[in-house]
Amino acid sequence: MPLFSRRTAPVDDAPPMPRLVEIGEPERDWIDAHVALVADAGADPDDLAQLSALYERWSAGWRRINPPERDDPVIQVNALGTAFGEYVARRTGLSWRLAEHVDGLDLALYQPRGQVLLRPITIVDEHWRAEEGSGAFLVDAAERLTHVRRLAHGDGGGRRR
Numbered sequence: 689m690p691l692f693s694r695r696t697a698p699v700d701d702a703p704p705m706p707r708l709v710e711i712g713e714p715e716r717d718w719i720d721a722h723v724a725l726v727a728d729a730g731a732d733p734d735d736l737a738q739l740s741a742l743y744e745r746w747s748a749g750w751r752r753i754n755p756p757e758r759d760d761p762v763i764q765v766n767a768l769g770t771a772f773g774e775y776v777a778r779r780t781g782l783s784w785r786l787a788e789h790v791d792g793l794d795l796a797l798y799q800p801r802g803q804v805l806l807r808p809i810t811i812v813d814e815h816w817r818a819e820e821g822s823g824a825f826l827v828d829a830a831e832r833l834t835h836v837r838r839l840a841h842g843d844g845g846g847r848r849r
Contacts, residue, residue, distance in 0.1 A: 705805065706789035708798055715786065715795065722770035725763070733771045734778070736830055740823030743768050747816055747823075765816050769809030772826055773797055776833055782806060806833065 711719075723733050731742040746764045753759075773795065776782055782797035782804065797806040815825050 704789075705803070706787040706796070708785040708787055708796070708805075711784045711786055711795070715784065719770050719774060719784065719795070722767045723774050725767040726771040729767075731771075733774060736775060736827055739768065739771055739775065740826045743812070743815075743823035743826060744821060747819070748821060750816075751819055751821070761816055765813045766809055769812035770795070772812060772829075773806070773808030776806065776808065776830060779830075780833055782833070804833075 726733050726739065726742060729742055729746075731738040733739065746761075746768070750758060750761050750764070773784070777784060777797055780797075781799045781801065783799070785796050785798045787794055787796035787798075787805070787807065794807060795809060797808060798804065811825070811829060
């Protein structure tokens with residue numbers, strides 16, 4: 689599954705764009721509560737290196753447990769994915785939406801101008817379930833999204849300082 693979708697032309701094998709709805713106060717509260725879980729665990733949600741290190745610490749602890757005895761990591765995955773999404777949202781033109789698709793309903797980040805759709809919780813979940821130990825994918829994803837944002841805003845991808 690690609691990191692994010694950019695829909696400029698229909699692709700026969702691509703899933704359809706989900707129906708997107710603005711988030712309300714309950715979703716905003718849910719986002720804030722999950723970002724607070726990350727902060728309570730000692731990671732600054734505005735520091736990508738700390739988010740990556742927290743992913744590595746939490747997933748390593750989970751992997752050390754015998755698989756039949758492991759708890760469902762949904763709380764950690766949701767907290768990390770939401771904090772990562774909030775990190776991205778604060779630095780790009782992407783904003784939170786509820787995305788209704790064939791698999792159900794989830795939180796996503798969306799930018800209408802480039803039709804960029806990102807499901808940050810799903811990204812974390814896929815890496816976690818694959819038992820990937822490194823949180824480097826968070827840094828890579830943020831760099832790629834920042835590049836997409838620069839292209840969408842027409843500055844050619846050059847860095848601003």
